[in-house]
Amino acid sequence: MLAAFVATPAPEDPLSVLEVGDRPEPEAPEGWTTVQVKAVSLNHHDLFSLQGIGLPQERMPMILGTDAAGTDPDGNEVVVHGVVASPGWTGDETMDPKRSLFSEVHQGTMAERVVVPKRNVVPKPAELSFAEAACLPTAWLTAYRMLFVRSGLRPGSTVLVQGASGGVATALIKLGSAAGYRVWVTGRSEEKRAAALALGADQAFETGARLPQRVDGVMETVGEATWSHSIKSLKPGGVVVTCGATTGFNPGAELNRVFFTQLSVIGSTMGTRDELDDLIQMCRITGVRPQIDVELPLSEARDGFARMLEGRTAGKIVFTI
Structure with a gap:
């Protein structure tokens, strides 16, 4: 499947190690599900990953991306909550000392398909486009x-x-x-x-x-x-x-x-699944929508990364699949 990933870090030249190409299909373990990704947004976290910040060499190759919107196996439109809590954790996921984000321990969302814990799937209302919804989780x-x-x-x-x-x-x-x-x-x-x-x-x-x-x-x-x-x-x-x-x-x-x-x-770090649901409902009710700077196909991810690295942004950069 097509994905944007990193196989070796480059602290001084992150774009030199960004790869866009084929990666193995993910397999969902028990308690997880597969999301067919329609859109994913770019974050500074992804540039840090290319530099090896928070992502050591031994965890590579790693698919990038911390958030996404797409469809579940039943065809429901969903948003992916990016904070992965440790097994058995209850309460505020951001307070879990063993929490991680997608693309830190588990493969990220910048791919055609991603596997996520079932508790990390939040319904997407029809009022939000996939590109808009993909801007919300991070x-x-x-x-x-x-x-x-x-x-x-x-x-x-x-x-x-x-x-x-x-x-x-x-x-x-x-x-x-x-x-x-x-x-x-x-x-x-x-x-x-x-x-x-x-x-x-x-x-x-x-x-x-x-x-x-x-x-x-x-x-x-x-x-x-x-x-x-x-x-x-x-x-x-x-x-x-x-x-x-x-x-x-x-x-x-x-x-x-x-x-x-x-x-x-x-x-302050990220937010909980319940807060993501509250945010989605606020956007639905008020009509507030994310400011999208540019939408690019995932195959052109390098252009989006370059815009962020150079500070040429006016809102979110979104990759569509």
């Missing part, structure tokens, strides 16, 4: 959990989203705007800032710019490049929610400002 679910579960903020709060054009950032803008938050964003270019305003952001600023006033919360996906600005942008008692660090994991600590102004720093 980037959009991450944004949903950050904003509605972890932040403690309420509609009417002012939220700063660092980095206006990535998958999580565009999800935060659209979800926050739909739920009644005042959403401010930063972006590196005038084009990215204009795109964020078109998505529903109230104001857009240059990266690192002094804001008109301090904000209630900051949603952080960028890391080292924006961390100091995030901390300095918060009101006393404000909260920064971080889910990743695409520019590096060594931010300036700003600890004096954290304790003196009594800030909260909250980590």
